[in-house]
Amino acid sequence: GAVVSQHPSWVICKSGTSVKIECRSLDFQATTMFWYRQFPKQSLMLMATSNEGSKATYEQGVEKDKFLINHASLTLSTLTVTSAHPEDSSFYICSATAGAESTEAFFGQGTRLTVV
Amino acid sequence: AQTVTQSQPEMSVQEAETVTLSCTYDTSENNYYLFWYKQPPSRQMILVIRQEAYKQQNATENRFSVNFQKAAKSFSLKISDSQLGDTAMYFCAFEGNAGGTSYGKLTFGQGTILTVHP
Numbered sequence: 001g002a003v004v005s006q007h008p009s010w011v012i013c014k015s016g017t018s019v020k021i022e023c024r025s026l027d028f029q030a031t032t033m034f035w036y037r038q039f040p041k042q043s044l045m046l047m048a049t050s051n052e053g054s055k056a057t058y059e060q061g062v063e064k065d066k067f068l069i070n071h072a073s074l075t076l077s078t079l080t081v082t083s084a085h086p087e088d089s090s091f092y093i094c095s096a097t098a099g100a101e102s103t104e105a106f107f108g109q110g111t112r113l114t115v116v
Numbered sequence: 117a118q119t120v121t122q123s124q125p126e127m128s129v130q131e132a133e134t135v136t137l138s139c140t141y142d143t144s145e146n147n148y149y150l151f152w153y154k155q156p157p158s159r160q161m162i163l164v165i166r167q168e169a170y171k172q173q174n175a176t177e178n179r180f181s182v183n184f185q186k187a188a189k190s191f192s193l194k195i196s197d198s199q200l201g202d203t204a205m206y207f208c209a210f211e212g213n214a215g216g217t218s219y220g221k222l223t224f225g226q227g228t229i230l231t232v233h234p
Contacts, residue, residue: 041227041229042226042227043226043227044161045224046221046223091159093159095161095222097219105222110159110160
C-alpha cells in the first residue's frame with residue numbers, strides 16, 4: 001500500500017509554545033488529507049479535512065485558530081498547535097487519500113504530543 | 117450525520133479460537149463503505165478488511181471475515197484461528213459515498229480492545 005509519513009513521532013513542548021506536525025504522502029499525490037485526534041484507549045475523532053490549495057474544513061467544536069492546517073502541496077499537510085496547553089496533549093494522526101471513489105485512506109504513524 | 121457503535125469495550129480469546137467483534141451504524145445513505153481497522157500498541161492504523169455496501173457478498177481476507185447485514189445496519193468482524201499478533205484495538209469505520217470530499221473521511225466507532233491469550 002501507499003506510504004504516509006508523519007513527523008515527529010513524539011514531541012514535548014512547553015505550555016504557550018507552538019508545535020508543527022507534518023504529514024507527507026511519499027508515493028502518491030494526496031488531494032485530501034485528514035487530521036484526527038485520539039485520547040488513550042479512545043476513538044479517533046476527526047478534527048479537519050485538508051484539501052490541497054484551499055482552506056481546511058474544521059469539524060464542529062474544533063478551534064481553527066488553535067489548530068492551524070496548511071495543505072500547500074499534493075504531498076504535504078501540516079498541523080500547527082498554537083499556544084499549546086496541557087489539555088492539548090494527545091495523539092494526533094493524519095490520513096491521506098488520492099480522492100478517487102473507494103480509494104483507501106492511508107494513515108501516518110501518529111504523533112504523541114505532550115505539553116508540560 | 118453517521119454514527120458508528122461498538123458495544124464491546126474489551127474482548128478476549130484463546131489462541132487458535134474464533135472471536136466476533138460487533139459493530140452497528142446509522143446512516144441515511146444507500147451507498148457507502150465499511151471498514152475494520154486494527155491499531156496495535158504501536159498505534160499505527162492498519163486496514164483489516166473493507167466492505168462496499170452495494171455488494172451483498174461478505175468480504176473475507178484470510179482469517180478475517182465480516183457479516184454485513186445492510187438492513188439491520190450491522191457489520192461484525194470474525195477472526196478465525198486467533199493469533200497472539202491479533203492483540204490490538206479494533207475500530208469499525210464508516211465512509212460515506214456522497215462524493216467529493218467524503219472520500220477517505222471516516223467516522224470511527226469507540227473501539228474494542230482484543231486480547232489473545234496463549
